[in-house]
Amino acid sequence: MADCAKVPQWAACAGHKIGFHSKRKINMTTTSSTIRQLQRVIPGIATSDGAGVKLRRSIGSQANLRVDPFLMLDEFGTDNPGDYIAGFPPHPHRGFETVTYMIDGRMQHRDHLGNVGDLGPGSVQWMTAGRGVVHSEMPLQESGRMRGFQLWINLPAREKMKPAAYRDIPASEIPQTTLSSGAKVKVIAGSLDADGHKISGPINNAERRVTTDPLFIDVELPAGANFSHAVDASHNVFLYAYEGSLEVGGKMLPTQAAGVLSAGDEVRVTASTAGVRFILLAARALNEPVVQYGPFVMNTREEIEQAMRDYQSGEFSKSAV
Numbered sequence: 001m002a003d004c005a006k007v008p009q010w011a012a013c014a015g016h017k018i019g020f021h022s023k024r025k026i027n028m029t030t031t032s033s034t035i036r037q038l039q040r041v042i043p044g045i046a047t048s049d050g051a052g053v054k055l056r057r058s059i060g061s062q063a064n065l066r067v068d069p070f071l072m073l074d075e076f077g078t079d080n081p082g083d084y085i086a087g088f089p090p091h092p093h094r095g096f097e098t099v100t101y102m103i104d105g106r107m108q109h110r111d112h113l114g115n116v117g118d119l120g121p122g123s124v125q126w127m128t129a130g131r132g133v134v135h136s137e138m139p140l141q142e143s144g145r146m147r148g149f150q151l152w153i154n155l156p157a158r159e160k161m162k163p164a165a166y167r168d169i170p171a172s173e174i175p176q177t178t179l180s181s182g183a184k185v186k187v188i189a190g191s192l193d194a195d196g197h198k199i200s201g202p203i204n205n206a207e208r209r210v211t212t213d214p215l216f217i218d219v220e221l222p223a224g225a226n227f228s229h230a231v232d233a234s235h236n237v238f239l240y241a242y243e244g245s246l247e248v249g250g251k252m253l254p255t256q257a258a259g260v261l262s263a264g265d266e267v268r269v270t271a272s273t274a275g276v277r278f279i280l281l282a283a284r285a286l287n288e289p290v291v292q293y294g295p296f297v298m299n300t301r302e303e304i305e306q307a308m309r310d311y312q313s314g315e316f317s318k319s320a321v
């Protein structure tokens with residue numbers, strides 16, 4: 001998702017322009033219990049992608065609105081089939097990971113080798129595009145609500161050309177718990193401290209680490225409830241409220257906007273009076289140059305030109321998955 005199917009479309013695609021961005025500052029602190037504050041709000045901008053799927057793009061809606069290593073966050077959410085039925089016909093990716101998290105509805109992934117993955121409510125697909133994938137992402141329903149996210153996470157230079165890989169994770173394999181604070185939490189990547197005991201998600205756990213060490217949790221808070229959690233002080237962190245709104249240090253993060261947090265080693269969130277559902281993402285910044293052209297994200301222009309040549313010559317379709 002969130003990419004353009006054909007070369008000529010890319011130029012018209014929001015956030016899909018070639019651009020360098022300078023090295024970001026590394027969030028570092030040696031002080032313990034520094035609570036992260038709401039530093040920047042990136043609103044979700046209504047746009048469309050694929051063959052006309054309506055979505056909201058926050059992270060990555062402009063090249064300077066990335067949160068290293070997070071390249072892009074799209075939220076799709078509608079009851080109107082006309083907003084999603086056209087789906088995302090075959091398109092390539094190279095150089096990063098795409099994470100699809102379904103809240104409602106069903107999508108089907110198919111790739112150039114004939115792999116098929118069905119994504120139902122509450123499921124996740126974690127795709128490492130690596131050196132190249134050509135795939136489609138199409139709705140498996142003709143009516144009803146379709147809601148979820150697609151997140152793009154960058155790969156370090158040394159992993160951009162590794163073989164592609166998929167993990168299709170059904171909802172039943174994503175651990176969830178209710179904390180004493182009343183927070184209901186699902187753990188997709190990384191580990192949650194659940195009232196003193198550790199719950200690890202299916203991605204980035206003790207068995208297999210992701211280099212950017214992502215934490216990806218989905219939290220539901222009743223009205224006025226609090227959620228706090230330790231995060232690595234060196235990681236970049238953002239929140240995205242998809243139902244209701246929340247407060248961080250007295251500042252409100254409205255619904256359907258990404259809230260980028262300042263440096264610190266603890267996140268503290270309070271739900272608004274209507275309660276809130278939000279996702280929290282944290283990961284280690286790569287601090288490498290980013291050159292993006294549509295669904296190709298590399299370190300140099302030469303590597304982007306190579307990606308375009310490889311795609312046009314059919315090289316992607318020969319890549320093993």
Ligand code: MN
Nearest residue numbers: 001003098137
């Ligand atoms: Mn895709």
